[in-house]
Amino acid sequence: MSAPMRWLAGAVAGHRRAFAATLAANLIGQVAALSAAATAALLLGRVIAGEQVPGGPFAAVLGALVVVVTLATWWETYVAHDLAYLVLAGLRGRIYDAIARIAPARLLGRRSGDLSATVLSDVETLEWLFAHTLAQVLTAAAVLGAGTVVAAVLNPWLLVVSLPVALAVLMLPLWLRGLSRRQGDELRAASARLTADVVDTVQGMRELTAFRALGRRRRALAARTRDLARVQAGSAARGGLEAALTDLLVAVAAVGTLLVVALLVRSGGLSVAHGPLAMVLAAGSLGPATQVALLLREYGTLRAAAHRVHTLVTAPPNVREPADPASPSDAPAVVFDDVRFRYVPDGPEVLRGVSFTVRHGQTVALVGASGAGKSTCVSLLLRHWDPDRGRILLGGVPLDRVADVPARVTVVPQDVHLFAGSVEDNVRLGAPHADAAAALAAARLAIDPGTPVGERGVTLSGGQRARVAIARALAVDAPVLVLDEAVANLDPDNEARLAETLAAAASDRATLIVAHRLSTVRRADHVVVLDAGRVAEQGTFAELTADPGGRLSRLLGLDGQPS
Numbered sequence: 076m077s078a079p080m081r082w083l084a085g086a087v088a089g090h091r092r093a094f095a096a097t098l099a100a101n102l103i104g105q106v107a108a109l110s111a112a113a114t115a116a117l118l119l120g121r122v123i124a125g126e127q128v129p130g131g132p133f134a135a136v137l138g139a140l141v142v143v144v145t146l147a148t149w150w151e152t153y154v155a156h157d158l159a160y161l162v163l164a165g166l167r168g169r170i171y172d173a174i175a176r177i178a179p180a181r182l183l184g185r186r187s188g189d190l191s192a193t194v195l196s197d198v199e200t201l202e203w204l205f206a207h208t209l210a211q212v213l214t215a216a217a218v219l220g221a222g223t224v225v226a227a228v229l230n231p232w233l234l235v236v237s238l239p240v241a242l243a244v245l246m247l248p249l250w251l252r253g254l255s256r257r258q259g260d261e262l263r264a265a266s267a268r269l270t271a272d273v274v275d276t277v278q279g280m281r282e283l284t285a286f287r288a289l290g291r292r293r294r295a296l297a298a299r300t301r302d303l304a305r306v307q308a309g310s311a312a313r314g315g316l317e318a319a320l321t322d323l324l325v326a327v328a329a330v331g332t333l334l335v336v337a338l339l340v341r342s343g344g345l346s347v348a349h350g351p352l353a354m355v356l357a358a359g360s361l362g363p364a365t366q367v368a369l370l371l372r373e374y375g376t377l378r379a380a381a382h383r384v385h386t387l388v389t390a391p392p393n394v395r396e397p398a399d400p401a402s403p404s405d406a407p408a409v410v411f412d413d414v415r416f417r418y419v420p421d422g423p424e425v426l427r428g429v430s431f432t433v434r435h436g437q438t439v440a441l442v443g444a445s446g447a448g449k450s451t452c453v454s455l456l457l458r459h460w461d462p463d464r465g466r467i468l469l470g471g472v473p474l475d476r477v478a479d480v481p482a483r484v485t486v487v488p489q490d491v492h493l494f495a496g497s498v499e500d501n502v503r504l505g506a507p508h509a510d511a512a513a514a515l516a517a518a519r520l521a522i523d524p525g526t527p528v529g530e531r532g533v534t535l536s537g538g539q540r541a542r543v544a545i546a547r548a549l550a551v552d553a554p555v556l557v558l559d560e561a562v563a564n565l566d567p568d569n570e571a572r573l574a575e576t577l578a579a580a581a582s583d584r585a586t587l588i589v590a591h592r593l594s595t596v597r598r599a600d601h602v603v604v605l606d607a608g609r610v611a612e613q614g615t616f617a618e619l620t621a622d623p624g625g626r627l628s629r630l631l632g633l634d635g636q637p638s
């Protein structure tokens with residue numbers, strides 16, 4: 076069994092009672108069904124043999140067994156799904172935990188649709204494993220064993236056809252296991268690619284329409300669908316071949332067993348009265364074997380789904396929670412001390428020894444050309460990653476020893492995401508009990524907190540979205556505020572008012588602004604100019620712009636040259 080399948084079997088271990096109930100219900104149902112068939116066969120045999128049959132007791136036993144089969148089937152359906160949903164709820168919880176652990180920095184390079192496929196359809200696929208497979212296979216093995224023993228006691232020759240055929244039925248999917256595994260991997264991958272593309276298309280519908288790219292996109296999606304259909308057809312062909320061969324083997328076993336029974340009755344090895352019973356017992360072993368074969372036929376798909384879920388759930392965290400957290404001071408300063416960082420081990424160094432300080436009550440502007448490393452500094456301060464070398468201190472404590480960084484460092488990111496709901500829901504994202512109206516007022520947004528917000532904030536204007544994001548950050552009331560100015564696409568009037576808001580908010584915080592506008596840089600207490608991952612210069616605005624040919628002057632276009 077592969078590691079993901081072992082891991083999944085382990086997921087059931089936490090639900091022993093539900094598993095035991097599923098097993099019991101299945102076993103009772105299977106044994107009762109086989110007993111009903113055996114009783115009916117015994118009745119038939121005795122009638123054929125011309126024996127006197129006590130009709131009443133036979134009818135009573137048969138009736139009781141039918142009721143037991145019905146009740147056991149009903150109970151099994153209930154407990155099997157109960158077990159499946161318990162296990163799946165646990166798995167979904169672990170998937171969300173995994174996403175939270177590795178997000179937002181690096182969702183394993185996965186696309187959001189691909190991730191949705193794992194969260195939704197891979198987990199759904201596993202439902203089949205838990206509800207209709209594990210307990211059923213164990214029961215089938217038990218019934219197969221018991222039926223074989225009883226048939227052997229009646230006459231060992233009865234098994235001469237049915238036992239080898241039952242083994243062949245089981246071997247068939249094992250022989251084709253390699254192909255099934257390959258097809259399962261391809262099927263899950265093709266299905267996830269299609270889901271990812273569909274999600275991407277729906278999210279980008281506005282751009283696709285505006286750039287008249289919808290037709291091309293539709294053709295690309297059709298090609299993806301064809302890919303999936305091709306893989307599905309291959310898988311269905313293999314499944315069909317297995318099903319046909321299984322049916323053929325079962326038919327051969329039925330005819331062969333009939334012949335064996337006839338020969339045994341004729342030679343006196345078996346009484347006429349036991350003939351039909353012998354048929355039922357010998358053929359009865361084929362039912363469970365076929366059931367197990369059906370599971371093994373789906374092995375590839377189940378294994379691939381298990382593998383994808385397992386990969387996500389066992390992905391190592393980007394950063395580890397501190398084992399011995401320390402408390403930073405209440406009025407913390409942020410210190411970057413010779414910070415070096417690269418996103419991928421053999422990739423370029425994006426930060427190459429960055430040092431600067433943001434003191435409490437101070438606003439520091441981080442300035443630099445595109446790609447200089449400003450957003451990377453922000454990501455490190457939010458502890459999406461840890462630096463490779465150097466340190467980041469918060470209130471004198473290394474950031475990797477600070478518990479609950481989001482409660483201390485809050486952000487208005489470059490790409491704000493608003494959720495469908497109300498403005499109030501969005502403002503209270505990080506502080507569920509915050510006064511949303513006060514936070515909105517602080518962000519200078521005169522809007523009813525109950526105003527509905529469409530998915531990704533589509534019902535608000537760009538400026539409103541920006542200020543809801545600012546209100547959301549202010550509501551957390553964290554001592555460090557990080558703001559990417561790219562978000563604040565406001566008109567000059569609103570921009571000035573926002574600056575006042577931030578100035579008020581900044582007085583009892585440490586504020587780091589990724590600044591693009593001259594007005595913001597001018598208002599900052601301290602300016603850090605980044606260039607290709609290094610601090611090119613830092614100081615007050617006046618100091619850094621004293622020389623019109625200086626780096627900051629050139630960046631802000633104060634040197635008279637087009638920047």
Ligand SMILES: Nc1ncnc2c1ncn2[C@@H]1O[C@H](COP(=O)(O)OP(=O)(O)OP(=O)(O)O)[C@@H](O)[C@H]1O
Pocket residue numbers: 418419425443444445446447448449450451452
């Ligand atoms: N997730 C990532 N994986 C790999 N490289 C990245 C990643 N994010 C950014 N980079 C690279 O790191 C460098 C610095 O990027 P960063 O986003 O920090 O720049 P920036 O100064 O914020 O730029 P801008 O003003 O354009 O947003 C760039 O070369 C960029 O391509």
